[in-house]
Amino acid sequence: xxxxxxxxxxxxxxxxxxxxxxKEREPDVVCLQxxxxxxxxxxxxxxxxxxxxxxVHGQKTYNGVAILSKLKFDEVExxxxxxxxxxxxxxxxxxxxVKGGVVRVASIYLPNGxxxxxxxxxxxxxxMERLTAHARALLANEEILVLGGDYNVCPTDADVYDPEAxxxxxxxxxxxxxxxxxxxxxxxxxxxxxxxxxxxxxSFWDYQAGAWQKDNGLRIDHLLLSPQAADRLxxxxxxxxxxxxxxxxxHVPVWCELDVAA
DNA sequence: ATGCCGGGCGAAGCCCGA
Numbered sequence: 001x002x003x004x005x006x007x008x009x010x011x012x013x014x015x016x017x018x019x020x021x022x023k024e025r026e027p028d029v030v031c032l033q034x035x036x037x038x039x040x041x042x043x044x045x046x047x048x049x050x051x052x053x054x055x056v057h058g059q060k061t062y063n064g065v066a067i068l069s070k071l072k073f074d075e076v077e078x079x080x081x082x083x084x085x086x087x088x089x090x091x092x093x094x095x096x097x098v099k100g101g102v103v104r105v106a107s108i109y110l111p112n113g114x115x116x117x118x119x120x121x122x123x124x125x126x127x128m129e130r131l132t133a134h135a136r137a138l139l140a141n142e143e144i145l146v147l148g149g150d151y152n153v154c155p156t157d158a159d160v161y162d163p164e165a166x167x168x169x170x171x172x173x174x175x176x177x178x179x180x181x182x183x184x185x186x187x188x189x190x191x192x193x194x195x196x197x198x199x200x201x202x203s204f205w206d207y208q209a210g211a212w213q214k215d216n217g218l219r220i221d222h223l224l225l226s227p228q229a230a231d232r233l234x235x236x237x238x239x240x241x242x243x244x245x246x247x248x249x250x251h252v253p254v255w256c257e258l259d260v261a262a
Numbered sequence: 263a264t265g266c267c268g269g270g271c272g273a274a275g276c277c278c279g280a
Contacts, residue, residue, distance in 0.1 A: 009268075010268085012269090013268085036270065037270095060270090062270085114279085171280065206267075206279095207265095208266050208268090209266055211267095220280080250268080250280085
């Protein structure tokens with residue numbers, strides 16, 4: 001079973017490249033972020049035509065998350081618990097039936113947090129604390145669980161092209177990294193790091209300043225696996241080539257393969 | 263790279279992302 005995460009930077013602008021990538025990579029489940037559209041405007045038909053069920057939690061102009069799944073959804077829950085006043089569409093979670101059990105998947109668009117320090121950084125850190133509390137609660141289910149998304153955190157200096165230049169940025173500041181590590185300490189596994197120790201593995205390249213051409217990238221899109229998922233991890237990948245195609249997102253898909261019969 | 267690009271909104275120029 002292949003599960004991917006992809007920040008599309010506007011689903012309306014990415015329909016054709018996303019469809020092409022789905023045909024080539026054939027993921028069973030895809031977590032999408034930064035839809036920048038309301039639920040009614042999501043191009044469901046384009047993905048249903050490829051055999052995907054669609055769960056959307058959209059928002060006008062900003063944010064917006066979705067899950068595509070070849071297998072049907074048993075449950076879908078939008079919104080991260082812990083703050084009813086939070087109206088950003090940044091979280092959706094689904095339970096998917098597989099042979100002999102279920103797989104739970106969440107699509108996460110964690111706040112960027114810049115400029116830091118400031119209100120936006122406080123919001124990011126508070127959001128991460130809510131995510132940690134929810135992630136802790138989910139572990140009690142002992143399920144095959146994947147928390148996929150744009151975490152807007154470079155976990156270590158090995159995940160940044162120029163660590164010194166980014167040290168004060170909200171993506172790299174110690175509080176952001178400490179909160180990311182708390183997720184790992186709960187028992188989650190960073191799928192990419194489970195298979196690859198080398199630096200220079202990136203999932204985002206800015207549109208500006210020739211970042212792509214200079215390979216000035218960041219690794220901020222992650223798949224965090226519950227122990228039950230990590231035990232079944234057989235492969236991971238970052239589809240870097242997508243960034244070099246026409247009209248790309250500034251992020252690329254990250255995927256993992258779990259030994260689970262779909 | 264401090265927003266140089268790209269997208270949304272909405273019909274010019276501002277806001278936003280990372």
